[in-house]
Amino acid sequence: ETGVTQSPTHLIKTRGQQVTLRCSSQSGHNTVSWYQQALGQGPQFIFQYYREEENGRGNFPPRFSGLQFPNYSSELNVNALELDDSALYLCASSPGLAGRGEQFFGPGTRLTVL
């Protein structure tokens, strides 16, 4: 069984640029959630995808967008990057419609915005 994978591991961008982060869910999982973890903070929910549809969104502006593909892998896109977007971005997958039960996390992508 393959766990959740994320790419890239690290990324450096400048203000105003756009970035795409990728996540492959664990085998058999059809729900993917994305979180932002700033330094010294707990993960903050960005949004969730279930069977290719957005299924809930946290308190993040529209320049944070996402996609889920038929194989349940997912992308997080951030436009017009700001310095405060520097954080660890975590992807988590779960079987079935999430909202209950364990979520399985990837190793994260460290984004630095200069």
Added chain:
Amino acid sequence: AQRVTQPEKLLSVFKGAPVELKCNYSYSGSPELFWYVQYSRQRLQLLLRHISRESIKGFTADLNKGETSFHLKKPFAQEEDSAMYYCAHYNQGGKLIFGQGTELSVKP
């Protein structure tokens, strides 16, 4: 707003001492609560959930609805318990809400 509060950013104990990591939540219904752990250089992983009532690696956590708490306890801390611990629960929208985390440092 539904939230999870972990009042201690850092908890330092000696090996063999009891440890209690505090977690308080605000939720009007019946919460589903979790403790996640992140060991050094490892990914975030589930430690335990209140519905299973399990003891994992010697840790237990009891849901106290009156005090809206879900404190994590272990009677005798080990050095390998040193890690970041996050309390979390699902909000009414079914989204996982995390506390800020407590760093547990177990000294030899």
